[in-house]
Amino acid sequence: MRLLAALAFGSALLLGVPQVVHAQKAGAEETAALTRGDAATRTKKWSDAADAFAAAYALNKTERALFGLANAEYELGRDAEAYGHYEEYLNTFGAKAPPVKKVQVDKRLQDLNTKTGLLTVNVNVEGAEILVDDKVVGKSPLGRNLRLAAGPHRVRVQKADLAPFDRAPNVPAGGVTPLTVTLEAAATKGHLVVKEASSQSVRVILDGVDVGPAPWEGEVDPGTHEIALRGLGLAAEAEKVEIPRGVRREFTLTANGGPATVKIAVADGQGAIFIDGKNVGEGSTTQTLAPGSHELKVTRDGYDPYIKTLVLKPKESFTESVTLQLSKTISTERIATKTRGLDGIYGGAQLGGALSASTLGSTIDTRCSAQDGLGAKSCDSSTPLGPTVAGYFGYQWDPVGLELFVSAQYDYTKQTVVFDGVGDSTSNKLAVGVARNETFAFHRLGGTAAVRARVVFQTARIRGALAGGAGFAFRRMVMVRDAAATDGSERIDKYSPASRGYFSPVLSLDGSVGYRTGETFLIKLGMNVSAESATALSDSATRVDSDPNRFMGKDGKPPTPIATPAYQFASGAQVFVGAYVGVEFGP
Numbered sequence: 001m002r003l004l005a006a007l008a009f010g011s012a013l014l015l016g017v018p019q020v021v022h023a024q025k026a027g028a029e030e031t032a033a034l035t036r037g038d039a040a041t042r043t044k045k046w047s048d049a050a051d052a053f054a055a056a057y058a059l060n061k062t063e064r065a066l067f068g069l070a071n072a073e074y075e076l077g078r079d080a081e082a083y084g085h086y087e088e089y090l091n092t093f094g095a096k097a098p099p100v101k102k103v104q105v106d107k108r109l110q111d112l113n114t115k116t117g118l119l120t121v122n123v124n125v126e127g128a129e130i131l132v133d134d135k136v137v138g139k140s141p142l143g144r145n146l147r148l149a150a151g152p153h154r155v156r157v158q159k160a161d162l163a164p165f166d167r168a169p170n171v172p173a174g175g176v177t178p179l180t181v182t183l184e185a186a187a188t189k190g191h192l193v194v195k196e197a198s199s200q201s202v203r204v205i206l207d208g209v210d211v212g213p214a215p216w217e218g219e220v221d222p223g224t225h226e227i228a229l230r231g232l233g234l235a236a237e238a239e240k241v242e243i244p245r246g247v248r249r250e251f252t253l254t255a256n257g258g259p260a261t262v263k264i265a266v267a268d269g270q271g272a273i274f275i276d277g278k279n280v281g282e283g284s285t286t287q288t289l290a291p292g293s294h295e296l297k298v299t300r301d302g303y304d305p306y307i308k309t310l311v312l313k314p315k316e317s318f319t320e321s322v323t324l325q326l327s328k329t330i331s332t333e334r335i336a337t338k339t340r341g342l343d344g345i346y347g348g349a350q351l352g353g354a355l356s357a358s359t360l361g362s363t364i365d366t367r368c369s370a371q372d373g374l375g376a377k378s379c380d381s382s383t384p385l386g387p388t389v390a391g392y393f394g395y396q397w398d399p400v401g402l403e404l405f406v407s408a409q410y411d412y413t414k415q416t417v418v419f420d421g422v423g424d425s426t427s428n429k430l431a432v433g434v435a436r437n438e439t440f441a442f443h444r445l446g447g448t449a450a451v452r453a454r455v456v457f458q459t460a461r462i463r464g465a466l467a468g469g470a471g472f473a474f475r476r477m478v479m480v481r482d483a484a485a486t487d488g489s490e491r492i493d494k495y496s497p498a499s500r501g502y503f504s505p506v507l508s509l510d511g512s513v514g515y516r517t518g519e520t521f522l523i524k525l526g527m528n529v530s531a532e533s534a535t536a537l538s539d540s541a542t543r544v545d546s547d548p549n550r551f552m553g554k555d556g557k558p559p560t561p562i563a564t565p566a567y568q569f570a571s572g573a574q575v576f577v578g579a580y581v582g583v584e585f586g587p
Contacts, residue, residue, distance in 0.1 A: 030059040046075040063093040083112040117171040118145040128159040187246030193217040197254040202231035257314025267323040271300040342398035344587030352580025356384040361571035386411030401454040446475035450508040473506040491552035502541035504532040534570035542569040
């Protein structure tokens with residue numbers, strides 16, 4: 001008995017040790033995950049916090065882990081996930097949760113209810129897989145409403161041997177959207193329709209088998225099939241057709257009884273004979289033609305043309321005698337006009353717009369939130385846009401010309417910077433300052449001069465041209481900053497430093513198509529492209545120094561300093577693309 005007891009105790013000890021070790025390991029991992037989540041929360045690294053609390057909750061479903069996970073998802077804007085975890089928190093831990101946490105959860109659920117909605121998916125068959133935004137959420141019947149962020153969501157329902165369902169319903173905030181899904185059997189056949197062009201009495205031959213009189217239609221297996229027509233003295237040669245699954249295809253064939261023979265003879269043996277626009281002989285000809293309609297035309301200088309439509313029957317022998325009539329009018333028009341050469345002086349004018357292919361490259365674009373930059377919470381930029389007036393003058397040696405191109409251009413862009421008065425751990429606290437919005441308006445005005453080569457090609461009414469060359473551009477820039485406090489103090493400041501200007505090499509390209517209203521005048525549409533650099537010759541040409549003496553003020557309130565660093569108006573490549581309308585004179 002003592003031996004049996006010893007053996008039993010040893011077995012229990014051996015079995016229990018791994019379980020204890022596993023529990024200890026899981027407990028250590030949970031503690032480490034919670035510690036990481038708390039640290040990430042303190043530094044507002046919400047993505048790291050969400051991952052850590054989710055790992056802790058997977059190991060042990062505790063109130064601390066679930067509350068931390070829901071808060072991190074709320075800060076990340078994962079509205080639907082946050083709502084679900086807050087709701088789970090109240091259902092699981094609400095009875096014992098601290099009152100301050102319950103109040104916070106209730107408020108956030110109310111807020112999230114204005115940003116999310118419910119989607120109910122009802123499917124007519126069981127066991128169908130349901131995907132929302134390409135993620136599997138379950139199989140039908142789902143048995144629950146889906147909490148989703150407000151807006152459109154892609155819903156796909158699929159099951160083997162049934163045609164898939166794919167829609168994008170819009171889920172309104174705070175509402176319930178019902179979605180009824182009806183899955184139907186997927187098509188296994190294609191649908192074929194065969195007709196005869198002139199409704200002649202023929203039979204349809206499908207893959208070598210007589211399937212009935214034309215017109216005929218029926219279900220066929222997907223793939224390649226051969227169709228033909230056969231009738232008394234009539235036939236249409238076999239054609240291969242492709243019939244996809246679930247698609248209706250219609251084909252019309254022409255059944256002929258054999259070619260017709262046509263003989264054409266001009267009375268005096270002179271005259272060019274045309275059949276269906278093709279010259280087939282002079283004076284007389286014999287042709288073999290397919291049954292149906294054909295156009296006969298006979299021409300001769302000084303005579304009116306002879307035109308007739310021939311309607312030929314299968315295997316018919318047809319003869320046509322033609323007598324041409326002298327023309328009653330004498331043409332004085334020149335038989336040929338020599339195309340005028342494109343040599344000489346030319347010029348033109350253009351009016352259009354110019355849209356930048358990128359932002360200015362200003363300080364707002366390049367140094368929004370860096371530690372040594374503006375320290376802003378966010379920056380919003382737009383691309384410069386404005387009108388352009390241009391002209392050119394040159395001399396052309398057909399088809400190449402050399403010209404001087406000049407243009408004047410104005411463009412404008414607006415940029416917005418938001419300071420929350422706090423910044424992050426990398427922000428320059430002196431730059432962050434008071435919470436405010438700063439709106440920057442950049443105005444740029446200047447001109448371009450370039451020497452370009454132009455290649456021209458034209459028809460009787462249309463002239464096309466391509467031009468390209470290089471030159472220099474000068475731009476003058478003005479910046480206006482309007483700052484308004486958002487902390488309730490209503491302080492404001494308007495700041496506009498001295499204008500800045502830059503020179504730059506420029507590449508100019510132009511493509512156009514014009515309509516010639518006369519020999520030397522045309523109206524045209526085109527596209528201009530120009531490329532330059534705001535800092536190619538001087539990095540400081542578009543920079544203004546910092547101003548430490550700027551203050552935001554309000555009547556009756558003491559002014560507060562506003563950070564005014566050195567601003568770069570523009571930097572790097574400046575590429576403009578713009579359509580235009582224009583006129584051209586000569587050559």
